[in-house]
Amino acid sequence: MRRHLWSLTAASAALATTIALSGCGGAEESSDEVTLRLIAADYDVNGGQSSRNYWSSLIAAFEKEHPRIDVEVTIESWTDVDRKVARLVEDGKAPDIAQIGSYADYAADGKLYSADQLLSVPVQSNFLRPLVEAGEQRRIQYGLPFATSSRLLFYNKELFAEAGVTEPPKTWAELKDAAQQIKDGTDAAYPFALPLGPEEAQIESMLWLLGGGTNGYVEPGGSYTVDSPQNAATFEWLKTDLVGAGLTGPGAPGELNRKEAYAAFTRGEVGMLHGHPSLLKQAKKAGIELGKAPVPGRDGTAKITAGVADWIMGFNQNGNRDEIGEFLNFLFTDENVLDFAAQNDLLPVTSSASQAMEEDPDHDDLKDFLAQMSTALLPPVSKTSWAAVSGDVKEKIGKAVGPGGDPAKVLGEIAQTAAEAETREGEEE
Known part of the structure; x- marks a missing residue:
């Protein structure tokens, strides 16, 4: 799902919406404040602000629910984002979270948290099966599907x-x-x-x-x-x-x-x-x-x-596993998954959000695409x-x-x- 757009940097903005979801493992939150660095790709095909607005709104809602965790997001064009993340990782400055086109090299090099280290069981088990399989190396899931589509x-x-x-x-x-x-x-x-x-x-x-x-x-x-x-x-x-x-x-x-x-x-x-x-x-x-x-x-x-997916992943360099998990569990709520998919003419990556979209008459045009995703085959991205x-x-x-x-x-x-x-x-x- 390549796009040729422009780059921008987005800080979190205010939003009067809150969504509550506990993090993985039920661990007690520390009182120490933590700042997570997130790098994400720009999906706005018209060169507008939709990707910045999505992340700003989501982060504001997350920070209101988790006041000790700040999230700083940088949004880059699809032509630059993979290269810039690779350079940061090579320089020993990996972000905490990256939403990019591939995960395999980082997983193979031991630089990522696995899905079960970050996500609650209900969240991890909710991904569409073809996307889980595409996100696995040696039967362990590292790549978390962020956006998907079929043809x-x-x-x-x-x-x-x-x-x-x-x-x-x-x-x-x-x-x-x-x-x-x-x-x-x-x-x-x-x-x-x-x-x-x-x-x-x-x-x-x-x-x-x-x-x-x-x-x-x-x-x-x-x-x-x-x-x-x-x-x-x-x-x-x-x-x-x-x-x-x-x-x-x-x-x-x-x-x-x-x-x-x-x-x-x-x-x-x-x-x-x-x-x-x-x-x-x-x-x-x-x-x-x-x-x-x-x-x-x-x-x-x-x-x-054929199915296509983009990925989000948690890097282990900075050791913020619990905080990364809190954010990703929040990200994969139905409301947030559906919001992003609907804004960008893409398909949800979870079963429950896919079912919700299928039942929504506003998305009738996408039902044929949705029907294919349960059996779609992705390129060998692992x-x-x-x-x-x-x-x-x-x-x-x-x-x-x-x-x-x-x-x-x-x-x-x-x-x-x-x-x-x-x-x-x-x-x-």
């Missing part, structure tokens, strides 16, 4: 009607046929948007790999299978049947980012794409009548869809090697479907990166 096939209903497409496609063959009808029967510039650029190529690719019948980048046991024959066949189909047939755009897939693909969809130039919940409001605001359906697969609707593999996918995967591209060769190169990174990962354990 659906979005389509322009007006273009479908104009082209004579009566139903959303369930198979790749039907998707190709629908794209061809849009190309032949409408003025739409791009029947299908395929963003394999560096912003989020690893997720777009995973959607196709899952639709091709594999588990994506790894086998169930955990070893990388990037260049499996099935995965190569998936990208061969994309190269020949979709890209080679002139059914994609705008621009070359390897240069197209999600942001630009979504913008083209809201201009009415794109017939279909894989959509994030945030696109719902964007399309409605632009007057696009949007339809949504499960992601098609080679032989039918994909059995598993592997410290994933950062290198993900980076290689972002850099190279677009070449697999470009002119003269060789999917098997490109996937083989990524697999080599994966093997080398996994070897280093094993040596470091």
Whole structure:
């Protein structure tokens, strides 16, 4: 869930709302005052103040309930936050809490508290199961899911009607046929948007790999299978049947980012794409009548869809375990989880908040996304090697479907990166 925004620093502000929740373990609070340092990512896609306001309001409510604990928050853009936290950790100045894109390296280096050291049993057991599994190393949870989303096939209903497409496609063959009808029967510039650029190529690719019948980048046991024959066949189909047939755009897939693909969809130039919940409001605001359906697969609707998560974690360097736990238990109340998800067009990370959102008619548009999260598969984020593999996918995967591209060769190169990174990962354990 990458965003390209600006950075700001936020201190806590006043709020007349309080929420009471006891911390983990039932330990007695010390009378000593403690200041927690929190670094968080900016989710405001419009460059506004929503992330600052969320944290300021939450922190004010927390501090009113826990007067001996102060929380100082710094909000950084997604382009900077992971790098800045890594630098602080390297310099021996780790924050107490970080809300960023990955946790695996810090967990492997023994720099994090585990979930059971921080959270009450009811809070820890309330996370959605796929997110718990993605947050574990050696069956111990270190990464606490902060925000999540899934993907659906979005389509322009007006273009479908104009082209004579009566139903959303369930198979790749039907998707190709629908794209061809849009190309032949409408003025739409791009029947299908395929963003394999560096912003989020690893997720777009995973959607196709899952639709091709594999588990994506790894086998169930955990070893990388990037260049499996099935995965190569998936990208061969994309190269020949979709890209080679002139059914994609705008621009070359390897240069197209999600942001630009979504913008083209809201201009009415794109017939279909894989959509994030945030696109719902964007399309409605632009007057696009949007339809949504499960992601098609080679032989039918994909059995598993890709999930995406961002993480929050407690660093153990400063020894403020009890105070970090108090804050995180407070953070994961239904009210706070729902507030953040609703503000940012994301999905709740807990079962109870997900159920509350599903039952709320104001969130009817998100029910299809919510239904997928109980079985969604996340990229192998628990592997410290994933950062290198993900980076290689972002850099190279677009070449697999470009002119003269060789999917098997490109996937083989990524697999080599994966093997080398996994070897280093094993040596470091």
